[in-house]
Amino acid sequence: MGALIGCLALGSALPHLIDGLGQLNWRAVLTAAAATAFCATIVAGALVRPGPQFPAGRGTGRSRYALAMFSDRGPRLVSLAYFGHMWELYALWTWLPAFLIASGTTTTGREGASGIDAFLAIGVAGLAGCLLGGWAADRIGRAATAAAALAVSGACCLLSPLFFTASRPWLLAFTTVWGAADIADSGVFSTMLSEVADRRYVGTALTTQTAIGFLLTIVTIQAIPLAAAVTGWRYAFLALAAGPLTALPALTALTRDMRPNGLASTCTERTLS
Numbered sequence: 001m002g003a004l005i006g007c008l009a010l011g012s013a014l015p016h017l018i019d020g021l022g023q024l025n026w027r028a029v030l031t032a033a034a035a036t037a038f039c040a041t042i043v044a045g046a047l048v049r050p051g052p053q054f055p056a057g058r059g060t061g062r063s064r065y066a067l068a069m070f071s072d073r074g075p076r077l078v079s080l081a082y083f084g085h086m087w088e089l090y091a092l093w094t095w096l097p098a099f100l101i102a103s104g105t106t107t108t109g110r111e112g113a114s115g116i117d118a119f120l121a122i123g124v125a126g127l128a129g130c131l132l133g134g135w136a137a138d139r140i141g142r143a144a145t146a147a148a149a150l151a152v153s154g155a156c157c158l159l160s161p162l163f164f165t166a167s168r169p170w171l172l173a174f175t176t177v178w179g180a181a182d183i184a185d186s187g188v189f190s191t192m193l194s195e196v197a198d199r200r201y202v203g204t205a206l207t208t209q210t211a212i213g214f215l216l217t218i219v220t221i222q223a224i225p226l227a228a229a230v231t232g233w234r235y236a237f238l239a240l241a242a243g244p245l246t247a248l249p250a251l252t253a254l255t256r257d258m259r260p261n262g263l264a265s266t267c268t269e270r271t272l273s
Helices: 002-022 026-047 065-071 073-108 114-140 142-163 168-184 186-196 199-231 233-257 263-272
Strands: none
Touching (some): 002 186, 065 073, 073 186, 114 168, 142 186, 168 186, 199 233
8 A cells, every 4th residue: 555655656757857957947847747647648558457355246325324423433533634634635736836845945046956856855855754654653553654654744743944045955954854744654544544444345435535635635725725825834734733733733642542351352353343
């Protein structure tokens, strides 16, 4: 799951690389991005097949589980933490280039190389963060890994005004850490939900969690430029810290519940029954 989400981060940042290398106008960048998506369509249609873990026949669906899952403490806590993660993630991805441009203009009087820097922070660092998050989740635990990533990304939100006026090497190092941390827990949350949700309806649970999470991103994507208009880009990302600060208590409660004879055992017994 970490490798899959890491490829999502790399692909999401690819237009920034196209822009940074070619200095193209926005129409050319969108055309190039659309062309890569068309190529991906061909690859998906020609080569991608369901894995052996899926049965040949149709499973039993239950659309009501999209709401019923929130009555169970495990899926509810995992989803709440995921929503806090999404509150930060896509707003940062969307507006980080603007933050970098404003920072370069403030410190040097001219725009910085925001395209390349954004690709490094979102794509390269994001891929590394996802792989590290998946590795750590299998070794030190899912909740602990997600909590560590949230703590780092939340701290970066709060520290962003200090690094706004830093030199480019320091700012790039800071955004690289931030870009790795803010996506490192994404695959972990999906894996956690698949482990605590009713095994018969894992697909419905993952779809519901993802759909609500992406719906939530609309709020912060629209809110950040409004905040920047009032406070300036230096302080605009402070509002994103609300996401990790909301998610961490949910993960703490989940960790407590998943101790021996806790939530994990209860979910297993309910599923088997």
